[in-house]
Amino acid sequence: MAINKQQVRTALTHVMHPQMEKDVVSLDMIEDLIVQDQFITFTIDLPEKDTKLEAQLKEECEEAIRKFVDKDAVLDINTAVNISKFRDQGEDGEPAFPGQGHRDKREQEDDEDEEVLSGVKNIIAVASGKGGVGKSTVAVNLACGLARTGAKVGLLDTDIYGPSIPTMMDAHGRPNITTKKKLIPKEKHGVRFLSMGMLVDPDQAMIWRGPMVTSAVKQFMNEVEWGELDYMVLDLPPGTGDIQLTLVQTVPLTGAVIVSTPQNVALDDARKGVAMFKKVNVPVLGMVENMAYFIPEDMPDKKYYIFGKHGVRNLAERMGTNFLGEIPLEQKVRESSDEGKPIVLGDLETVSAQKFVELSNNVIQQLAIRNKEQEPTEKIDIKIRP
Ligand SMILES: Nc1ncnc2c1ncn2[C@@H]1O[C@H](COP(=O)(O)OP(=O)(O)OP(=O)(O)O)[C@@H](O)[C@H]1O
Ligand SMILES: [Mg+2]
Structure with missing residues (x-):
C-alpha cells in the first residue's frame, strides 16, 4: 500500500x-x-x-x-x-x-558531518551540458576501462529521468537487500553498479524535484554496500540546472570529466558545465570529445568530421582544461551499448575501444596529479526549499 x-x-x-x-x-x-x-x-x-x-x-x-x-x-x-x-x-x-x-x-x-562514501578513494562525475552527447557511453566505458587495470570500480547512474546504465550493462530489476537493509550493487565486467532508475518508477520520477534527487543520491551513496573502491564513476543527468548543482555538492567529488561533441551548440553547454564545477570548487579533470569523427564500418581507414574538427580539443585549450581524448563515432559503440557489453571490454579491435583505454589511462593520470597537488574536495550541504 x-x-x-x-x-x-x-x-x-x-x-x-x-x-x-x-x-x-x-x-x-x-x-x-x-x-x-x-x-x-x-x-x-x-x-x-x-x-x-x-x-x-x-x-x-x-x-x-x-x-x-x-x-x-x-x-x-x-x-x-x-x-x-x-x-x-x-x-x-x-x-x-x-x-x-x-x-x-x-x-x-566540532560537530562533524557523517562521511559519505568513506571506502571510496576517487569519485569521478561524468557530465555534459547538452543531452545525448554520450555521457553514459563514456561513463560506462570509463568504468569498465578502469576495471580492466585491475582496479575496484563502482558506477552509479544518477539519471532518474532517463537511466541508461541498466541497458548498457545489461542488468535490470531491483537490487537485492542485505539483512541490514543495505542495497547490494549489481556486479558485471568487474564493476559494481546501480542505477537510481532501478528503484524508481519512471512515471513518478518526472515529478521529482532537486531535494528529492539529492536525498535519493545520498541514499545510494550511504545505504549501498559499495565496499572498498578505487574509483566510483557517477553518470550525471544532462544539463547544468539545480539538480546537477545540488548533486555535485552532495558528494565530495574528486573531479569531473566533461563530455561534448565538437559542434558549437554542444560546446556552449560544455563550457557551462566546466563553469559549474569551477564555481563549486570541484576540479575538472578534463574534457572528452565524443563522436569526434565518423569511421564507416566498411571503410575503417576513413575519417569524416561530421560535427566539426577538434572543437572540444580547442575549447579545452582555450579554457586551460586538460584534453582527455577523442572517441570516434562508430556503429559498434552503439551496438555494444545496446547489447550491454561495453566496447572497451572486447579485444580492442575497434579504434573506439582503443581510445576508451587511452581515456581511462589519462583519467588515472589526471587523478594522480590532482590528488598530489590539491586537497580533497569538501562536501557542501546546501539546503533547497521546494
Ligand atoms: N562514440 C559513439 N559512437 C556511436 N554511438 C554513440 C557514441 N557515443 C554515444 N553513442 C550513442 O548515442 C546515443 C546517446 O548516447 P548516451 O546515451 O551515452 O548519451 P548521454 O549524453 O548519456 O544522453 P543523455 O543526455 O540522455 O543522458 C546512444 O544510443 C549511444 O549508444
Ligand atoms: Mg545518459
Whole structure:
C-alpha cells in the first residue's frame, strides 16, 4: 500500500522533544517532507546545532515510522539548523528552546558531518551540458576501462529521468537487500553498479524535484554496500540546472570529466558545465570529445568530421582544461551499448575501444596529479526549499 505524507506526520507526533514536552510535529520541526514509493525523506529543523539531540531525534523518528507506517521504508532523515525560524517563538525574550544560545561557536564547529562514501578513494562525475552527447557511453566505458587495470570500480547512474546504465550493462530489476537493509550493487565486467532508475518508477520520477534527487543520491551513496573502491564513476543527468548543482555538492567529488561533441551548440553547454564545477570548487579533470569523427564500418581507414574538427580539443585549450581524448563515432559503440557489453571490454579491435583505454589511462593520470597537488574536495550541504 502506498505511503502518504499524513501517515508519516501522524507517526512523527509520537516523537517528543526531550526538553519541550511537545512532539516534533507540533513544534513545527519537520520540513521538506517528501514521500515517494517507499522513500521517505524530511528534515528536522533545530534552533541550533546539537549533535546528540539530532542523533536522538533521528533515531526516534525512524523508530516511529517503522512502527506506525512501514517497517521496510527507505529513509533519509536530515537535520538542519534554522535559527530564524525559532527565534520569535519564545516568550519574554526567553529562547524558544531550552539550551538555545548556550553552546559556544567552537563546540558547534566540532560537530562533524557523517562521511559519505568513506571506502571510496576517487569519485569521478561524468557530465555534459547538452543531452545525448554520450555521457553514459563514456561513463560506462570509463568504468569498465578502469576495471580492466585491475582496479575496484563502482558506477552509479544518477539519471532518474532517463537511466541508461541498466541497458548498457545489461542488468535490470531491483537490487537485492542485505539483512541490514543495505542495497547490494549489481556486479558485471568487474564493476559494481546501480542505477537510481532501478528503484524508481519512471512515471513518478518526472515529478521529482532537486531535494528529492539529492536525498535519493545520498541514499545510494550511504545505504549501498559499495565496499572498498578505487574509483566510483557517477553518470550525471544532462544539463547544468539545480539538480546537477545540488548533486555535485552532495558528494565530495574528486573531479569531473566533461563530455561534448565538437559542434558549437554542444560546446556552449560544455563550457557551462566546466563553469559549474569551477564555481563549486570541484576540479575538472578534463574534457572528452565524443563522436569526434565518423569511421564507416566498411571503410575503417576513413575519417569524416561530421560535427566539426577538434572543437572540444580547442575549447579545452582555450579554457586551460586538460584534453582527455577523442572517441570516434562508430556503429559498434552503439551496438555494444545496446547489447550491454561495453566496447572497451572486447579485444580492442575497434579504434573506439582503443581510445576508451587511452581515456581511462589519462583519467588515472589526471587523478594522480590532482590528488598530489590539491586537497580533497569538501562536501557542501546546501539546503533547497521546494
Ligand atoms: N562514440 C559513439 N559512437 C556511436 N554511438 C554513440 C557514441 N557515443 C554515444 N553513442 C550513442 O548515442 C546515443 C546517446 O548516447 P548516451 O546515451 O551515452 O548519451 P548521454 O549524453 O548519456 O544522453 P543523455 O543526455 O540522455 O543522458 C546512444 O544510443 C549511444 O549508444
Ligand atoms: Mg545518459
